Amino acid sequence: MLLNSNGVSVFPDNIEDIVLPEQKDRFRQQIEFILEVDKLKNVLRKTILMDRSRRENSAEHSWHIALSVLILSEYAKDSDVDLFQVMKILLVHDLIEIDAGDTYCYDDQGRKDQTRREKKAADRIFNLLPADQARTLRELWDEFEERKTPESRFANALDRLQPFLHNYFTEGQIWQENNIKSAQVKSRMHPVDDGAPVLWNYVSSLIDDGVKKGFLSE
């Protein structure tokens, strides 16, 4: 497999000196995966940065929420939540957007075939890896999507909180541009309550306050 238009391949001629022959395919797949996921840095979300200079991409969003695990863990609904698992879920949760793109949460049209598009993306992207790692990452993504475990519920709460904070603290610029109503935001944000009730109380009060301040409409 070649990696760019100029045909630079993963291994120079002396690869046999680096890993054992039986590890060669595995190592190649791992490096190719790491190079491939760089594309997540070009997937733009609706959210803007706090300084409003540009839209956020899904790679930096993933970093932001994985870091916030360390800061907000005490608000997880389940006090025994496995934070390492939450972090892994968050680092992986948006990889499917490399193929499927970021679907705006209030885009009802785009959301119709979102599941189909994202499953197809997962099939391709995770399977770039050796089978055992492909399975591990697929399970992390499935866990995130299913929202059944305490870890995935907390992960979902953090994933929804961060763009919400950006929206509120940029005075609802994106809400206004897309004519979003408070009931839509409340509904979208409600999973925060399943993962971190204190954070949901905070979000809920900011939504009410945002209506009062004119950041989003009633």
Place this chain on the structure above:
Amino acid sequence: MLLNSNGVSVFPDNIEDIVLPEQKDRFRQQIEFILEVDKLKNVLRKTILMDRSRRENSAEHSWHIALSVLILSEYAKDSDVDLFQVMKILLVHDLIEIDAGDTYCYDDQGRKDQTRREKKAADRIFNLLPADQARTLRELWDEFEERKTPESRFANALDRLQPFLHNYFTEGQIWQENNIKSAQVKSRMHPVDDGAPVLWNYVSSLIDDGVKKGFLSE
């Protein structure tokens, strides 16, 4: 404390309903920290993305290497390495660049006062958090910088591998623009050997190959 030029504050009027009075300062500091670290998305590194479309920022770089922990863990020198710790170190390791900027690793002038600038940044940024969390994050950063533990050595290996891969697989564009020599890259990359010897063998062979292909000079 106000959060933007328009004076939107962290709490609307009804904050007393959300957290206990004694938690109020703690919660405010945590939210303010999360909003502040958004600035890492505007810290540009020398490295370019794989598609060469733009320079990479330090937030997305941090995501990329934290994710790579999951992929490359089997190459850690110490097979007992605590991967959760490695991940935490990597999510935190560049936060000081919010104030100190990214210092190009071959910029001898900039590196002279790098330590002083970064320590000053650490003092400000981590101390935005409640004291216990400030201490935890500072310890993660100190551990990364000191490179004494197996976790920090593996973290440093991944931190150096990723931009190196970008440089090699974009045919040394940034190396050439900055007239970088192979001996400089070998010296810069040598900590990879302390954290992940197999990856160092790989890097080392790519450096030799890069010279052969003209990506960087002898």
